[in-house]
Amino acid sequence: xxxxxxxxxxxxxxxxxxxxxxxxxxxxxxxxxxxxxxxxxxxxxxxxxxxxxxxxxxxxxxxxxxxxxxxxxxxxxxxxxxxxxxxxxxxxxxxxxxxxxxxxxxxxxxxxxxxxxxxxxxxxxxxxxxxxxxxxxxxxxxxxxxxxxxxxxxx
DNA sequence: GCCAACGTTGGC
DNA sequence: GCCAACGTTGGC
Numbered sequence: 001x002x003x004x005x006x007x008x009x010x011x012x013x014x015x016x017x018x019x020x021x022x023x024x025x026x027x028x029x030x031x032x033x034x035x036x037x038x039x040x041x042x043x044x045x046x047x048x049x050x051x052x053x054x055x056x057x058x059x060x061x062x063x064x065x066x067x068x069x070x071x072x073x074x075x076x077x078x079x080x081x082x083x084x085x086x087x088x089x090x091x092x093x094x095x096x097x098x099x100x101x102x103x104x105x106x107x108x109x110x111x112x113x114x115x116x117x118x119x120x121x122x123x124x125x126x127x128x129x130x131x132x133x134x135x136x137x138x139x140x141x142x143x144x145x146x147x148x149x150x151x152x153x154x155x
Numbered sequence: 156g157c158c159a160a161c162g163t164t165g166g167c
Numbered sequence: 168g169c170c171a172a173c174g175t176t177g178g179c
Contacts, residue, residue: 012177035175036162058177116178134160136176 006142007046008053008064008130009104018054018066018109027106028071032079033087035099039139043102044074052104053142053150055130056113063115064150072103110154124149 009031011017021029034040050070056062076097079087092098120131129140142150 010177038162062178136161138176 005045005047005050006053006144006147007042007050007070008055008128008140008142009068010055010057010138012058013056013065014059017056018068018106021054021068021104021106022109024106028103030072030077030103031101032077034077034101034138035080035087035089036138039137040100042139042141043100046070046074046102048073051107051147053147057138061113061115063113063117063119064110065113066109067107068104069107070102071105074100074102077101112154114150114153118153119150122149 013019015033016029021027031043034043048070052068052070053064054066054068056065076094077087077092077099079085080089080092080097080099081094082088083090087099089098116130119125119128125131125146128142128146129135129137
């Protein structure tokens, strides 16, 4: 793997959890439903093999729960075309798709959740968008040093 | 369930 | 292009 990039992606576990990814066919699933341009643009920058911190939001203990890797480059999010989908967006058409997604594959689940609350304590992570006040970005880049620091916290 | 922060929409 | 209104996110 050459020059993998690092990312963090949020999901509500009641909708799609790391367990769901682990149990999915080929332990792989499309990261659908992103409806934010900045987040979409980050997904367009992803490469096969990029590593992803899987984050659980809107739950008892919000935090990083494991690792996934990008297994397919960005392609149109077809849930935007499905009128019955929660993610339906009539402004996205197959001729001119507005939203993209990537596929991610399960890598590992941490024994303990790396809680958001604990992450606030570390100056090493002060520039991580996740812990900036009011940040709601659901897909964000993580620097190599931030990545290695967070991984070291899991040991 | 509350609500602060933020993004998007659309009238003008 | 401004900006008020509105909808969503997501921690608490």
